[in-house]
Amino acid sequence: MSIKQLARKTVRNLTPYQSARRLGGNGDIWLNANESPFSNEYSVSGERLNRYSTCQPTELIAAYADYAGVRYEQVLTSRGADEGIELLIRAFCEPNQDSIIYCPPTYGMYAISAEIFDVKTKTVPLTEQWQLDLPAIANNLEGTKLVFVCSPNNPTGNLIDRDDIEALLEMTAGNALVVVDEAYIDFCPEATTADLLGRYPNLVILRTLSKAFALAGLRCGFTLAHPDIIELLLKIIAPYPVPVPVTEIAVQALSESGRAKTKFQVLDISANRAYLQAGLGMLDGVTVFDGYGNYLLVRFPDSDELFKALWEHGIILRRSPIENCIRISIGSRDECEKTLAFIREQLTQNSEKRTAL
Numbered sequence: 001m002s003i004k005q006l007a008r009k010t011v012r013n014l015t016p017y018q019s020a021r022r023l024g025g026n027g028d029i030w031l032n033a034n035e036s037p038f039s040n041e042y043s044v045s046g047e048r049l050n051r052y053s054t055c056q057p058t059e060l061i062a063a064y065a066d067y068a069g070v071r072y073e074q075v076l077t078s079r080g081a082d083e084g085i086e087l088l089i090r091a092f093c094e095p096n097q098d099s100i101i102y103c104p105p106t107y108g109m110y111a112i113s114a115e116i117f118d119v120k121t122k123t124v125p126l127t128e129q130w131q132l133d134l135p136a137i138a139n140n141l142e143g144t145k146l147v148f149v150c151s152p153n154n155p156t157g158n159l160i161d162r163d164d165i166e167a168l169l170e171m172t173a174g175n176a177l178v179v180v181d182e183a184y185i186d187f188c189p190e191a192t193t194a195d196l197l198g199r200y201p202n203l204v205i206l207r208t209l210s211k212a213f214a215l216a217g218l219r220c221g222f223t224l225a226h227p228d229i230i231e232l233l234l235k236i237i238a239p240y241p242v243p244v245p246v247t248e249i250a251v252q253a254l255s256e257s258g259r260a261k262t263k264f265q266v267l268d269i270s271a272n273r274a275y276l277q278a279g280l281g282m283l284d285g286v287t288v289f290d291g292y293g294n295y296l297l298v299r300f301p302d303s304d305e306l307f308k309a310l311w312e313h314g315i316i317l318r319r320s321p322i323e324n325c326i327r328i329s330i331g332s333r334d335e336c337e338k339t340l341a342f343i344r345e346q347l348t349q350n351s352e353k354r355t356a357l
């Protein structure tokens with residue numbers, strides 16, 4: 001018997017998440033993982049590494065609670081927001097019995113985490129305007145424990161209507177949690193639902209330092225929720241989930257000066273996004289969708305051909321499941337200029353080829 005046969009059936013059949021890193025590529029310009037173009041410097045003491053870390057470092061929880069404007073008891077930290085997704089599924093969903101709902105096109109990890117733990121997935125696609133289909137969600141709530149809502153949504157970039165999120169919270173009260181994934185909320189802080197936490201005990205919010213805080217490599221995320229939910233998640237989290245150096249760096253990032261730096265970098269990225277949106281929008285046959293995160297979803301006449309040409313030229317973007325759409329992370333101004341220039345040149349060449357035929 002091969003070793004592989006020893007694994008759980010679910011694991012043998014699993015297609016893992018196609019992360020940007022896993023997909024590889026050979027480029028000079030990496031705009032495929034919604035990473036920040038800023039590499040900020042931090043200092044690490046390197047002390048006390050002989051001791052285990054604290055499960056939930058007080059200083060870190062206090063700093064994030066202050067940043068998010070919530071109470072200390074409403075915050076949990078984990079290895080990225082991805083671990084938060086996993087903890088929620090493990091804590092709330094009975095395998096082979098309960099389900100989660102998610103609304104494609106959206107972030108891929110909700111489905112993959114559920115599958116890994118043999119939790120059923122129900123999909124209720126977003127409407128044509130990429131908003132929640134509330135009646136369809138209502139029809140699927142039987143046996144559902146978690147409803148994932150991503151806002152700003154990855155990969156479409158739009159915000160989910162706040163009134164709809166509230167309607168969903170009311171519709172699910174007492175039966176299911178609504179998990180609002182706010183991985184990109186620092187690019188549009190006014191759109192947060194964190195102020196609703198006090199009113200809705202079934203609201204959970206996911207946050208991360210990976211995007212606006214430019215710390216994707218740190219692996220530090222947060223779950224904001226009612227203290228009862230935080231307490232449940234703490235029962236199943238690993239004993240030492242946050243490495244000591246991670247806490248040191250995260251606390252610096254969340255300090256007053258760290259927050260000021262992030263704010264400045266968010267403004268810079270937003271200006272680059274506006275530049276790219278305007279530039280691409282001027283090209284024939286190209287549609288740029290309004291985006292609130294550090295990425296834009298763009299529809300091209302022939303996205304496959306263009307994606308490959310960019311890839312071969314060392315500009316690595318992300319394919320999307322939406323027809324003829326590519327997701328472009330917002331990099332530095334130089335990266336945006338080079339990307340725009342190459343796309344403009346490609347599209348002009350292609351339309352000349354077509355005219356010649």
Ligand SMILES: *Cc1c(COP(=O)(O)O)cnc(C)c1O
Pocket residue numbers: 034079080081082083107150154181183207208209210216219220221
């Ligand atoms: C990037 C991303 C995450 C994961 O964040 P980590 O903290 O790096 O695990 C979660 N949700 C969405 C929508 C994301 O785009």
